[in-house]
Amino acid sequence: MIPILERLFRLDKPLKKYEVGALILSPTRELAHQIAQVLETFTTTINAEFEDDSRKLAVWRLIGGTEEIEDVKYLKTFGAHIIVATPGRLEQTLKKIPDLRLSTLEVLILDEADRLLDMGFSASITSILSRLPKQRRTGLFSATMTKRVSELVKAGMRNPIKISIKVESKPGASSSSTGLQMTPSSLNNYYVLIEADAKFSFLVHFLKTTAKDGKVIVYFATIASVKYFRKLMLHFKILPEEIPILGTHSDVPQKKREQIRQTFAERRAAVLVSTDVTARGVDFPDVDWVIQFDAPKEPDDFVHRSGRTARNGRSGNALVMLLPSEESYVEFMESKGVPLVEWPETADLECVAARPKKVTTSENESAAAPSDEAKVLPMPVKNFVMLRPSQQAPKTNKMDLTDTSAGHTHAYLKDMVDYSPKLRELSLSDREYMDAGLFAFISFVAAYKEHRANYTFRISQLDFGALARLFGLLKLPRMAEFSAAKVANFEAVHMDLDTVKYADKKREKDRQARLAKEAATAKEEQEAKAKFKKRGGFSEEELGKDSGDEQSEEEEDSDESSSSSEEEYDFASEAALLKKLKRKEITQEEYDRLTGDDGLDAEIAAAVATGGDSAKGKRAIAKKRKPHGKVPPPKNAKHFKRK
Secondary structure: OHHHHHHHHOOOOOOOOOEOOEEEEOOOHHHHHHHHHHHHHHHHHHHOOOOOHHHOOOEEEEOOOOOHHHHHHHHHHHOOOEEEEOHHHHHHHHHHOOOOEOOOOOEEEEEOHHHHHHOOOHHHHHHHHOOOOOOOEEEEEOOOOOHHHHHHHHHHOOOOOOOOOOEEOOOOOOOOOOOEEOOOOOEEEEEEEEOHHHHHHHHHHHHHOOOOOOEEEEEOOOHHHHHHHHHHHHHHOOOOOOOOEEEEOOOOOHHHHHHHHHHHHHOOOEEEEEOHHHOOOOOOOOOOEEEEOOOOOOHHHHHHHHOOOOOOOOOEEEEEEEOHHHOHHHHHHHHOOOOOEEOHHHOOOOOEEEEEOOOOOOOOHHHOOOOOOOOOOOOOOEEEEEOOOOOOOOOOOOOOOOOHHHOOOOOOOOOOOOOHHHHHHHHHHOHHHHHHHHHHHHHHHHHHHOOOOOOOOOHHHOOHHHHHHHOOOOOOOOEOOEOHHHOOOOOOOOOOHHHOOOOOHHHHHHHHHHHHHHHHHHHHHHHHHHHHHHHOOOOOOOOOOOOOOOOOHHHHHHHHHHHHHHHHHHHHHHHHHHHHHHOOOOOHHHHHHHHOOOOOHHHHHHHHHOOOOOHHHHHHHHHHOOOOOOOOOOOOHHHHHHO
16 A cells, blocks of 8 residues: 555646546455555545645545445545445446546556456456556455466566565474465464364354453354354353444445444454455454354465454464364365364364263153144253263263263363254244244355365265254255255154244234235135136136137137138048049039039129129139038048048
């Protein structure tokens, strides 16, 4: 930013109101807003030193979620010497405001260049670049440089210079073959192997113990997951009231997103639940922990997520939760220069898991005979166990961590609460949670299929039973990715889910009204089908047939078919009579009488004499080929019809 400002302030000829000197493109609104704020801090201070208004610089931000009319007002009042924008909004604005002069552009900046190309902005960026002068200074910035960025550098930049800033690996730490790592040395990157149904319980336990009294960002894979798990955190009141649990994603209105960002930045202790909208470039001061509840779809985003902490020389910590089937992700990230260390508190565990006790008949008597009134089958009580014993513990594959008499209680997990049964109970008591959990489950499965590292994140290796318990599902939805009948470790409820009500009375009232309307519509359709089946077809009124003259298309087709059949029948009959006439089996008079030609010759002769204009003559000619009576079909009529 400083080189941009220095160059523009030192121009020999000051920029006019609508002349653009610098353009900065960002992939997200949050990052664009942050860049504009920092620039305005500089320009406000420097502008105050100039008495001449023509020397002052104006920063114009163009991001989605804001009113276009407000943007135009700002432009007309202050101008647009420096534009900070997202590509889509800028392209749209350039088409509507021809007054902007881009020919004066000195500097173009593409921040998070790899993300700009990967997010589908290629067409917009191409359109924008076509409007810019060829002679300019262009800067591409990103923590991760992809192949597409390299191609853009070769194709669109003259005399490019690459500046790379990397960190040498810590002594003894495993890293890439080059000995360099992509993350700062002040960042501690941890991972923990954990079963799906224990992830929320572990997150709550971690926030209450390790990450308490600090700033924490928790990243989820989808918007639906952010909504669902934040709702759970607020419902269970996992943190004191003075520590807010905020949530942001792309569906949140822009003004509210800015308020959330400001609140999180100002608080000493807070939790921000987010998707990747805050993973790139956004500077939150003094973040202590970054928790990746789900690994990012793009491996490069791992660096950007964990980069929200350990900034400006401060130390920081990051933790990613991996399923046991995803353990190879650790080695994969190390090959990309991102070393990961197992979380020390659970390093003696093969994975953190919730294993059910065996349910006896006395504990679950209602499970044998489910009824319509049954709400939910009691879920087995679960205990957190470790699957890989430490060197001091007896060699066994399963240990009950709550059994203190055996001396197997795990120090870190002993107070950890299993929330899986509570999530199902909550779904049963309030339809809002049931719907939110279902949407989050479906969106997670869809996102999991889109992982770039699909050799590690395989949909076929997911434990859908444990995953369903994580989202508090009462029944498994029908999805192409799995067969509900083959899913193990999941017990569905025996009830009609339509009976689950919203706790919010207004929402429930609206739902009941909608259900009643749907039921009435279904009943009408059923009655109409029964009535139609009973009478054997449509009535003349339903077919739109008038009592008068117009025929339906089906009737016209039927008439045409009938007429064609009659003509074929007449031809066969006359041919048979003609043969009889030639064999002298009948006389000419009999032939004329049977074919209907008797009495018409005089009329035809009269018609020919008058040129065929008389009505009587026309009728006679028409009747010449149409018999008045039915002629008995000959024995070989079928033969003639085929011919």
